[in-house]
Amino acid sequence: MANITFGMIKPDAVKKNYSGKIIDMILSAGFKINGMKLIQLTKEQAKQFYLVHKDRPFYMELVEYITSGPVIALALEKDNAVQDYRILLGATDPLEAADGTIRKLFGESKAVNAIHGSDSDENAKIEISFMFSNLELVS
Numbered sequence: 582m583a584n585i586t587f588g589m590i591k592p593d594a595v596k597k598n599y600s601g602k603i604i605d606m607i608l609s610a611g612f613k614i615n616g617m618k619l620i621q622l623t624k625e626q627a628k629q630f631y632l633v634h635k636d637r638p639f640y641m642e643l644v645e646y647i648t649s650g651p652v653i654a655l656a657l658e659k660d661n662a663v664q665d666y667r668i669l670l671g672a673t674d675p676l677e678a679a680d681g682t683i684r685k686l687f688g689e690s691k692a693v694n695a696i697h698g699s700d701s702d703e704n705a706k707i708e709i710s711f712m713f714s715n716l717e718l719v720s
């Protein structure tokens with residue numbers, strides 16, 4: 582069973598100083614942090630990161646939002662990491678997210694939803710290698 586995923590605390594949550602609470606929830610849920618950094622993405626990096634959504638109507642808005650301030654990139658490890666982390670995040674739209682999930686607690690809207698999580702083992706690997714060099718990761 583694959584055991585890594587990529588997380589990212591989005592600019593709204595960083596600006597509102599929710600990062601500590603969110604990281605505490607991630608650690609309390611049993612994830613190990615193998616990499617963590619505060620970074621300001623460029624427009625080009627954001628377009629590349631979200632390339633899978635390039636034909637969606639919200640693509641440019643998403644690129645604007647994710648570059649509107651620093652994000653905290655997280656390389657995470659746990660058994661069943663992708664699935665367990667998505668459960669901890671909650672649904673994309675905070676209004677639909679289950680009680681106690683990060684998006685329910687800290688998200689503002691379907692677009693401005695506090696946190697990212699990989700949707701598959703394949704994308705977890707791609708996203709971690711996009712955001713981190715080997716030297717920035719422990720294991």
Ligand code: UDP
Nearest residue numbers: 639643672673691692693694696697698700
């Ligand atoms: N998003 C949006 N409008 C939508 C759907 C998604 O602005 O109708 C944004 C939102 O920030 C979301 C991101 O695009 O987290 C990626 O969308 P995806 O469908 O992959 O949702 P996620 O995997 O983040 O739950």
Ligand code: MG
Nearest residue numbers: 697698699700
């Ligand atoms: Mg997604």
